[in-house]
Amino acid sequence: xxxxxxxxxxxxxxxxxxxxxxxxxxxxxxxxxxxxxxxxxxxxxxxxxxxxxxxxxxxxxxxxxxxxxxxxxxxxxxxxxxxxxxxxxxxxxxxxxxxxxxxxxxxxxxxxxxxxxxxxxxxxxxxxxxxxxxxxxxxxxxxxxxxxxxxxxxxxxxxxxxxxxxxxxxxxxxxxxxxxxxxxxxxxxxx
Numbered sequence: 001x002x003x004x005x006x007x008x009x010x011x012x013x014x015x016x017x018x019x020x021x022x023x024x025x026x027x028x029x030x031x032x033x034x035x036x037x038x039x040x041x042x043x044x045x046x047x048x049x050x051x052x053x054x055x056x057x058x059x060x061x062x063x064x065x066x067x068x069x070x071x072x073x074x075x076x077x078x079x080x081x082x083x084x085x086x087x088x089x090x091x092x093x094x095x096x097x098x099x100x101x102x103x104x105x106x107x108x109x110x111x112x113x114x115x116x117x118x119x120x121x122x123x124x125x126x127x128x129x130x131x132x133x134x135x136x137x138x139x140x141x142x143x144x145x146x147x148x149x150x151x152x153x154x155x156x157x158x159x160x161x162x163x164x165x166x167x168x169x170x171x172x173x174x175x176x177x178x179x180x181x182x183x184x185x186x187x188x189x190x191x
Contacts, residue, residue, distance in 0.1 A: 044075035
């Protein structure tokens with residue numbers, strides 16, 4: 001008679017192999033999200049350039065530049081969403097790689113040093129095994145604060161790189177509009 005209450009476990013090397021395969025899957029997902037982010041930025045640039053170019057041809061009213069300043073905003077939100085998911089997968093990959101390299105305790109302490117908080121008693125003991133799969137760190141209390149911080153939508157939306165890329169796309173059409181209006185006013189005032 002078999003005991004159904006007994007938990008079936010595989011050997012530690014099998015568990016490590018599963019974790020290595022998970023790292024490979026997560027790496028492909030991170031690369032895919034990076035490709036999506038690149039394509040999103042390319043679409044934003046292409047549509048923005050086309051809308052500003054149409055105004056320069058003179059066939060459209062300069063007020064169309066306000067549309068050009070709104071075009072990047074949906075792409076900005078989409079890019080921030082992709083970055084949010086990418087950060088979650090990246091954290092999961094780092095946790096697994098640290099576990100496989102037996103640097104688990106040092107990795108957790110480094111996460112808490114960045115937050116400038118002292119680790120709790122939970123961090124002193126090394127976990128016996130890492131849950132497979134646990135993409136969001138729900139079963140790892142140590143990584144949950146880091147996951148919440150890295151996948152915060154507003155944090156990912158307003159990173160330095162995002163601001164450097166999208167803010168000029170929003171502000172430059174307004175600046176061009178002001179220059180065009182000044183040029184039109186000068187032409188009207190000249191005799």
